[in-house]
Amino acid sequence: MVPGNEQLLQKTCKDEMDALLDTAIKTHDGELAERVVKYVGNVNAKSGGVYVLHWAAETGDLKIVKLLLDGGAKLEPKTHYDDTPLHWAAGKGHLEIVEELVKRGAKVNRKNGDGMTPLHLAAQRDRVNVVKYLLANGADVNVKTGMFSGKKAYDVAATDEIKELVKPKK
Numbered sequence: 524m525v526p527g528n529e530q531l532l533q534k535t536c537k538d539e540m541d542a543l544l545d546t547a548i549k550t551h552d553g554e555l556a557e558r559v560v561k562y563v564g565n566v567n568a569k570s571g572g573v574y575v576l577h578w579a580a581e582t583g584d585l586k587i588v589k590l591l592l593d594g595g596a597k598l599e600p601k602t603h604y605d606d607t608p609l610h611w612a613a614g615k616g617h618l619e620i621v622e623e624l625v626k627r628g629a630k631v632n633r634k635n636g637d638g639m640t641p642l643h644l645a646a647q648r649d650r651v652n653v654v655k656y657l658l659a660n661g662a663d664v665n666v667k668t669g670m671f672s673g674k675k676a677y678d679v680a681a682t683d684e685i686k687e688l689v690k691p692k693k
Contacts, residue, residue, distance in 0.1 A: 545570035548578045553586045566596040574600040580608035580624070583617040588624075598627055605636040613641035613657065616650035621657070631662045638669025642676045646689050649681035654688050664689045 545568065547556035568575045576596045579587040588608075592598065599607045609629040612620035621641070625631060632640050642662040645653040654676075658664070667673035676689040 542570070544568050544575055545578065548575050548584065548587050549582060551582065551584050551587070553584070553590070556587050556590055566591045566594040567600065573602050574608070576600060576608045577602060577606070577611050580612040580617065580620050581615055583612070583615060583620060585619045585623060588620055592623075592627060598624065598629055599633065603636075605634070607633055607635075607641075609633070609641045610635050610639070610644055613650065613653050614644035614648055616645070616648065616653055618650075618652045618656060621653050625656075625660050631657050631660055632666055634666070634669065636669075638667065638673075639679075640666050640676070642666070642689065643668060643674075643679055646676040646685045647679040647681055649685060651684060651688070654685055658688065664691050 544556060544565065546552070566575070570578060574597070576588065576591050577600070579591055599609070601607060607629065609621065609624045609631070610633075612624060631642065634640055639647075640662065642654065642657045642664070643666075644650075645657060662676075664676055667675055668679075675691055677686055677691055680686040680689055
């Protein structure tokens with residue numbers, strides 16, 4: 524082998540495996556994801572600048588979320604907007620994923636780049652069960668965003684039902 528080509532080959536193989544894991548997650552192919560994680564082990568791979576755990580959280584695939592976390596994936600990696608997988612799962616309304624992430628220690632009051640917490644995103648998108656769960660697990664209704672003139676979850680709530688749940692405490 525030509526000197527230097529070994530590193531290029533390793534990087535190419537890693538990139539291909541990362542892409543394969545990304546595809547497995549986005550197509551809900553748990554079996555393929557298991558194989559890639561088992562044989563390659565890159566549970567912190569990125570796709571489009573985003574960790575694969577974000578994609579698994581967004582698609583709502585609990586089996587793959589657990590596979591990645593059990594394999595050593597970072598619990599709270601951030602996107603370039605400072606979103607964590609919990610932000611993505613809460614915004615999409617994937618209660619089982621939210622429960623799993625919180626159970627493993629994800630912080631319910633962590634702000635993203637806009638100053639929004641998972642509670643803000645769930646309230647804004649009318650994810651009633653996620654809002655209830657986050658509140659029961661320490662989400663603070665008084666946290667203000669860093670933008671939109673410092674809005675609380677109440678201010679961005681999609682419905683009256685959500686507004687009632689996240690009414691600010693005095």
